[in-house]
């Protein structure tokens with residue numbers, strides 16, 4: 453409709469994510485949508501849902517293409533007959549089966565201390581976020597159809613924090629990223645192991661949201677894992693070399709930071725399988741907000757408390773959503789796959 457706007461936006465692109473909805477009819481959801489992503493996860497507002505099962509990743513090694521799209525580094529799993537696949541089952545999207553389609557990496561600028569995760573926890577942004585996007589293969593033939601359809605997509609999000617060593621599979625991706633510094637460059641990953649990018653935890657939070665890139669379709673069930681994986685500062689610097697341009701420019705146009713601004717929850721529930729309530733029985737009798745609410749969800753002890761410093765008193769720190777409290781010392785646990 454407005455091609456000049458898109459051409460005017462070659463590089464550096466001055467049209468930020470907040471204007472996506474105005475650029476193209478199919479991107480209307482980016483501005484009109486009310487169930488958009490990413491969001492801030494407020495640990496005091498989580499609802500414990502005992503029916504949330506762990507996520508299962510089936511399959512191991514796949515072939516994939518790693519591409520610099522000019523916006524993000526994206527790994528796309530080769531979706532061909534008789535090729536290995538990764539299925540994701542369980543979790544909040546049970547009983548459907550999802551097929552892993554792509555993995556995108558969002559990062560900040562290491563040298564400037566700028567963080568790049570899309571989701572924040574308690575308003576804290578993290579150095580990077582890896583998102584595994586899978587489509588509902590029980591209902592839809594491929595990613596493109598699922599993307600615009602109900603119950604179409606599942607996004608599993610891994611927060612990346614700075615540590616003493618880089619987790620093995622992320623290190624391999626980091627090395628591969630050096631051959632796709634410019635837009636349009638691709639490299640083949642012949643033995644890519646997506647499950648090795650996940651931290652060793654079955655704990656997560658989940659909510660219904662959208663794609664964080666145009667057309668921002670509200671078809672995504674988000675799962676944000678409760679532990680980070682780690683990357684060294686030096687390796688994060690390597691990702692920072694990613695450029696938005698097809699060739700080397702006198703004034704490099706770097707990809708970072710590549711996150712969409714936070715969107716409001718607008719009343720959406722954020723559920724968790726972290727049982728923050730079970731050990732609260734003595735507290736619950738004295739804490740009026742710690743009650744079972746509709747649909748069998750158990751409210752967190754701190755829920756409905758406006759004043760954070762009051763609610764925190766009732767929530768032992770070991771039991772709250774704890775991404776923020778895990779430090780690089782845990783790297784030996786998280787880094788060995």
Ligand SMILES: *[C@@H]1O[C@H](CO)[C@@H](O)[C@H](O)[C@H]1NC(C)=O
Nearest residue numbers: 510511512537538539549589
């Ligand atoms: C994934 O699910 C499909 C059926 O949809 C099945 O054919 C395939 O073998 C499964 N892959 C793995 C790795 O379990």
Ligand SMILES: *[C@@H]1O[C@H](CO)[C@@H](O)[C@H](O)[C@H]1NC(C)=O
Nearest residue numbers: 531592593594595596597598
């Ligand atoms: C996805 O499936 C639809 C319907 O079968 C088909 O029209 C479309 O070309 C497919 N898209 C891709 C990218 O394979």
Ligand SMILES: *[C@@H]1O[C@H](CO)[C@@H](O)[C@H](O)[C@H]1NC(C)=O
Nearest residue numbers: 515517530637638639640641
């Ligand atoms: C990746 O593999 C495809 C075949 O699957 C091949 O056509 C292409 O040239 C390869 N790309 C690179 C960069 O090696």
Ligand SMILES: *[C@@H]1O[C@H](CO)[C@@H](O)[C@H](O)[C@H]1NC(C)=O
Nearest residue numbers: 758759760761762763764765
């Ligand atoms: C929150 O509660 C604490 C302790 O009761 C109090 O000192 C503080 O002023 C309150 N903060 C706000 C913003 O109401």
